[in-house]
Amino acid sequence: MRKTRYAAAAMAAAAALTLSACGGDSGSDSAASGDGENIRIGIKFDQPGLGFAESGDYSGFDVDVAKYVANELGYSEDQIEFIETPSAQRENMLENDQVDMIFATYSITDTRKEKVSFAGPYFVAGQDLLVRSDSDITGPEDLNGKTLCSVTGSTSAQKVKDGIANDVNLVEQPSYAECVTAMQGGSIDAVTTDDIILAGLASTDANKGQFKVVGNTFSEEKYGVGIQKGSDKCEDINAAIEKMIEDGAWEEAIKKNTEGADYTFNAELNPPTMDACA
Structure with a gap:
């Protein structure tokens, strides 16, 4: 009887370990x-x-x-x-x-x-532009002949070239911070992405006063x-x-x-309404 009880206990322990192993591999x-x-x-x-x-x-x-x-x-x-x-x-x-x-x-x-x-x-x-504080660029239509930066994998700059300024020169960088660094060095004229991202970049201690968000959004993201x-x-x-x-x-x-970035979200678009789940 004692052996039978020990065998049953061992089997139960083994089963518990098996279940634990299965549960731990649930990804x-x-x-x-x-x-x-x-x-x-x-x-x-x-x-x-x-x-x-x-x-x-x-x-x-x-x-x-x-x-x-x-x-x-x-x-x-x-x-x-x-x-x-x-x-x-x-x-x-x-x-x-x-x-x-x-x-x-x-x-x-x-x-x-x-x-x-x-x-x-x-x-x-809303997609917008970040430019140097002394720039005369007021919107994407001013970008023909200029150089525009966005990050690798983003669709923002290509939208400008395809639909607004066909003669704009596109440059990609791994990050928006690197786009801003390139603009500081004078190799590009503008950075494009969404307004809230640009506001965050413009509001950092290192960038304050050097750049401005144009404030002329031309998309909904x-x-x-x-x-x-x-x-x-x-x-x-x-x-x-x-x-x-x-x-x-x-x-x-x-x-x-966004404190300190002189940014106000678009009340017509936000707060957002949830899309239906597919």
């Missing part, structure tokens, strides 16, 4: 269920006011929204692992299961939706939360964003992260 599905695992969130590390990393600290509007959403999904702040997600790598990082969600000024487009899914939007930006194709988390993420808007934390985060 991104477990990481998106708030069950004690960490959640991996992709952000930019080089966009002041949106996604910025310095000495292990993460700040910006994207970061604040990501933290709020993660908390609503059941994760404490110490369960969040922020991962640098450059523009050119966003789809690949989701497809390769390197991140669970992306909050990285990730515009929702039909082309991108062929590879990934989106929740949101959590903000609607819906910032979505990038998730893996077919993810079942879209509805939960949308509910979290709507709660953030309703309780005032959303607007508070915008004001905090």
Whole structure:
């Protein structure tokens, strides 16, 4: 009898270990269920006011929204692992299961939706230009014969060339900060991306007084939360964003992260309405 009881106990222990091993190999599905695992969130590390990393600290509007959403999904702040997600790598990082969600000024487009899914939007930006403070450029129509910079993987500059200024010269850099450095050196005339990104760049201590946001937006860019194709988390993420808007934390985060940049979000576009989940 004693041997039988020992054998039964051993079998039960082995079964428990087997179940534990199976549960520990659940990949991104477990990481998106708030069950004690960490959640991996992709952000930019080089966009002041949106996604910025310095000495292990993460700040910006994207970061604040990501933290709020993660908390609503059941994760404490110490369960969040922020991962640098450059523009050119966003789809690949989701497809390769390197991140669970992306909050990285990730515009929702039909082309991108062929590879990934989106929740949101959590903000609607407008494309604009950043120029030197003494520049006479007042809008994209002034860019013919000029040099325009954007980051690798972004669609912003190509939109200008295709639809507004066909003779503009395009230059790509790995980051917007490097575009600004090139403009400081005189090799480019303008940087283009969304107005809130440019406001963040212009408001840093190093750039104050040197540059200005033209303030003549010419597009609408819906910032979505990038998730893996077919993810079942879209509805939960949308509910979290709507709660953030309703309780005032959303607007508070915008004001905090654009302070000193003379920036006001477009009230006709924001707060945004959530798109239907595919």
